[in-house]
Amino acid sequence: MVTIRDVAKEAGVSVATVSRVLNSTGYVKEDTRVRVMNTIQKLNYSPNEVARSLYTRESRLIGLLLPDITNPFFPQLARGIEDEVHSHGFRLILGNSDEQLEKELTYLQTFTQNHVVGMITATTSLAQKLYEGLTFPVVFLDRSSDQYPSVYADGFEGGKLAAEEIIKRGSKRITLIKGPVNVKPAQERFQGSLSVLSQSDADFYVLNTNSLAFDDAQKWAKEIFQKYPETDGIIASNDIVATAVLHEAFRLEKSVPDDLQVIGFDDIPQSRFSFPALSTIRQPAYEMGKQAAGLLMKCIKKEPLIQKQVQLPVTFIERNTTRKVEEHG
Amino acid sequence: MVTIRDVAKEAGVSVATVSRVLNSTGYVKEDTRVRVMNTIQKLNYSPNEVARSLYTRESRLIGLLLPDITNPFFPQLARGIEDEVHSHGFRLILGNSDEQLEKELTYLQTFTQNHVVGMITATTSLAQKLYEGLTFPVVFLDRSSDQYPSVYADGFEGGKLAAEEIIKRGSKRITLIKGPVNVKPAQERFQGSLSVLSQSDADFYVLNTNSLAFDDAQKWAKEIFQKYPETDGIIASNDIVATAVLHEAFRLEKSVPDDLQVIGFDDIPQSRFSFPALSTIRQPAYEMGKQAAGLLMKCIKKEPLIQKQVQLPVTFIERNTTRKVEEHG
DNA sequence: ATTATTTGTGTAAACGGTTACATATATGAA
DNA sequence: TTCATATATGTAACCGTTTACACAAATAAT
Numbered sequence: 001m002v003t004i005r006d007v008a009k010e011a012g013v014s015v016a017t018v019s020r021v022l023n024s025t026g027y028v029k030e031d032t033r034v035r036v037m038n039t040i041q042k043l044n045y046s047p048n049e050v051a052r053s054l055y056t057r058e059s060r061l062i063g064l065l066l067p068d069i070t071n072p073f074f075p076q077l078a079r080g081i082e083d084e085v086h087s088h089g090f091r092l093i094l095g096n097s098d099e100q101l102e103k104e105l106t107y108l109q110t111f112t113q114n115h116v117v118g119m120i121t122a123t124t125s126l127a128q129k130l131y132e133g134l135t136f137p138v139v140f141l142d143r144s145s146d147q148y149p150s151v152y153a154d155g156f157e158g159g160k161l162a163a164e165e166i167i168k169r170g171s172k173r174i175t176l177i178k179g180p181v182n183v184k185p186a187q188e189r190f191q192g193s194l195s196v197l198s199q200s201d202a203d204f205y206v207l208n209t210n211s212l213a214f215d216d217a218q219k220w221a222k223e224i225f226q227k228y229p230e231t232d233g234i235i236a237s238n239d240i241v242a243t244a245v246l247h248e249a250f251r252l253e254k255s256v257p258d259d260l261q262v263i264g265f266d267d268i269p270q271s272r273f274s275f276p277a278l279s280t281i282r283q284p285a286y287e288m289g290k291q292a293a294g295l296l297m298k299c300i301k302k303e304p305l306i307q308k309q310v311q312l313p314v315t316f317i318e319r320n321t322t323r324k325v326e327e328h329g
Numbered sequence: 330m331v332t333i334r335d336v337a338k339e340a341g342v343s344v345a346t347v348s349r350v351l352n353s354t355g356y357v358k359e360d361t362r363v364r365v366m367n368t369i370q371k372l373n374y375s376p377n378e379v380a381r382s383l384y385t386r387e388s389r390l391i392g393l394l395l396p397d398i399t400n401p402f403f404p405q406l407a408r409g410i411e412d413e414v415h416s417h418g419f420r421l422i423l424g425n426s427d428e429q430l431e432k433e434l435t436y437l438q439t440f441t442q443n444h445v446v447g448m449i450t451a452t453t454s455l456a457q458k459l460y461e462g463l464t465f466p467v468v469f470l471d472r473s474s475d476q477y478p479s480v481y482a483d484g485f486e487g488g489k490l491a492a493e494e495i496i497k498r499g500s501k502r503i504t505l506i507k508g509p510v511n512v513k514p515a516q517e518r519f520q521g522s523l524s525v526l527s528q529s530d531a532d533f534y535v536l537n538t539n540s541l542a543f544d545d546a547q548k549w550a551k552e553i554f555q556k557y558p559e560t561d562g563i564i565a566s567n568d569i570v571a572t573a574v575l576h577e578a579f580r581l582e583k584s585v586p587d588d589l590q591v592i593g594f595d596d597i598p599q600s601r602f603s604f605p606a607l608s609t610i611r612q613p614a615y616e617m618g619k620q621a622a623g624l625l626m627k628c629i630k631k632e633p634l635i636q637k638q639v640q641l642p643v644t645f646i647e648r649n650t651t652r653k654v655e656e657h658g
Numbered sequence: 659a660t661t662a663t664t665t666g667t668g669t670a671a672a673c674g675g676t677t678a679c680a681t682a683t684a685t686g687a688a
Numbered sequence: 689t690t691c692a693t694a695t696a697t698g699t700a701a702c703c704g705t706t707t708a709c710a711c712a713a714a715t716a717a718t
């Protein structure tokens with residue numbers, strides 16, 4: 001491995017000078033600058049980030065903690081983050097927490113030990129105070145926090161929107177799927193929908209669930225049609241659950257959207273490929289990731305934050321699991 | 330930040346001793362061992378990975394280079410890798426290459442500069458020789474290589490399987506979607522299917538495409554039914570494309586699987602939620618990730634590899650976009 | 659009792675950068 | 689000319705670990 005000393009010797013200067021041209025700091029004569037640059041090229045030298053990081057006490061790494069990259073909502077977030085931080089010269093250390101405290105701790109330690117300059121977490125921090133001792137800035141994503149900068153979609157509004165749209169389109173016996181209690185965004189949506197439903201003249205039934213995973217979704221779907229067969233509108237906790245519901249509805253030969261309307265949440269990429277294409281409340285996942293990363297960049301560069309909390313708007317994406325509103329006018 | 334010296338002083342020993350208990354190397358008396366351990370606990374000391382890495386010249390980081398985490402096939406791979414390496418105490422630096430040489434280079438440099446102990450790449454290495462100068466082991470995933478250890482599914486066999494199954498189930502005018510030429514696994518599948526089709530008595534039409542992305546898939550789908558409206562069987566280059574095809578078929582009110590059979594490739598998680606549920610050739614993505622990581626672990630630990638190339642079997646997942654074989658006898 | 663070996667611990671030199679400080683020369687102002 | 693300042697470069701300390709080496713005490717072997 002070629003070190004800064006090799007370059008210095010070859011170029012006939014001191015390591016300090018090489019360091020100066022590398023970082024464009026201090027004074028260095030143009031002649032020597034090009035000489036050093038040439039030597040760097042010639043020796044194919046690339047500075048050791050670890051050594052740099054040891055002295056400066058910070059790396060160019062950013063920690064990213066997600067519940068589970070396998071859940072189709074998160075790759076979008078991750079990609080938005082990656083694109084943004086990459087353009088600033090930072091790289092990501094990725095961790096899946098599975099919403100388990102232990103794994104979360106492991107990664108917090110990893111991030112600290114590796115001198116990350118900041119982190120973004122989309123995990124329901126089971127212990128917010130874990131983050132207090134950290135020496136680097138933290139941005140919460142897909143979770144709100146009043147202590148820390150955070151980026152999240154307006155879940156409550158999204159929940160309201162879903163309920164309003166489904167009512168507006170004529171559902172009278174609505175099933176509201178309540179996501180896991182420990183997943184905060186899911187609860188906010190739930191509360192939003194609940195607030196609308198409880199003031200409407202529609203009957204409604206709340207189904208309690210404890211997971212948002214593929215494998216469980218089908219189970220909930222079956223359960224709904226058993227327990228509440230006359231339901232004519234389902235507000236799912238996310239698109240995965242909605243898709244499972246759709247699937248089950250087809251199996252039971254229910255006609256969507258004529259006899260049954262379904263609304264999802266998230267607008268994951270594959271939702272528009274379901275049949276019928278899923279109507280859903282869209283969270284701008286990629287954008288959320290980008291914004292969270294942007295916020296973190298500012299924290300890192302110690303620029304003042306205009307606003308610590310960024311709440312992104314949700315939108316109703318009208319596709320084919322809901323009826324056209326004109327039809328019902 | 331509490332350092333090893335703080336611990337040493339507090340425990341009344343030298344830094345060497347602390348290091349010894351940390352790494353369980355050399356001799357250290359039981360009394361002092363527990364004393365040091367207690368001090369570590371008391372001061373909440375956690376060793377600085379960067380300093381460690383500088384001296385030992387290796388970190389506990391592993392580089393992971395993917396084409397695009399947003400493509401639903403890759404999160405599965407990533408998760409398999411993460412689970413495996415995590416259990417060995419390693420962490421991941423994640424990069425998206427978008428199959429661009431420049432980004433690939435950036436990450437190769439990042440990995441080197443950060444002293445990763447190894448890397449896994451699922452990118453079509455545009456320049457295999459880039460990997461020659463690397464100081465750490467590399468495992469290719471979802472790509473075969475005879476130089477480097479690699480883990481991949483049997484794409485050729487998968488392609489054959491798809492063609493065989495669709496023919497067996499009675500399609501006579503088959504459309505074969507040829508994925509992007511630069512995506513090797515897609516080409517292998519294509520070749521596999523081609524080899525079967527060309528020896529069969531079915532008519533077939535090959536559609537050239539240059540992307541596997543969501544956004545383009547719908548375009549190809551429309552194109553197929555325009556150019557070859559009488560087709561009664563479509564072999565898609567992956568599940569995303571297959572889903573788009575399905576969607577378009579529904580729009581055109583084609584009956585699947587009665588008038589049109591569709592087979593995908595990959596078996597991404599959401600494929601079983603499409604309607605009709607997608608028949609597909611399954612690649613065991615999670616398992617592939619795990620195996621690749623396992624191979625890398627062995628390389629890192631300098632254990633001998635029993636086999637450098639791991640080819641995982643593909644399987645036909647019979648769902649509802651293909652007819653039952655009995656029906657056709 | 660003497661020597662060899664095992665056990666236990668400390669000192670200081672790495673690892674490869676960055677930067678405070680020292681020094682020297684060039685340039686400009688008085 | 690003389691002093692102040694800007695420019696240019698080098699020396700060495702430091703970041704927080706690991707480990708080679710030295711040394712001493714305890715234990716085992718003769």
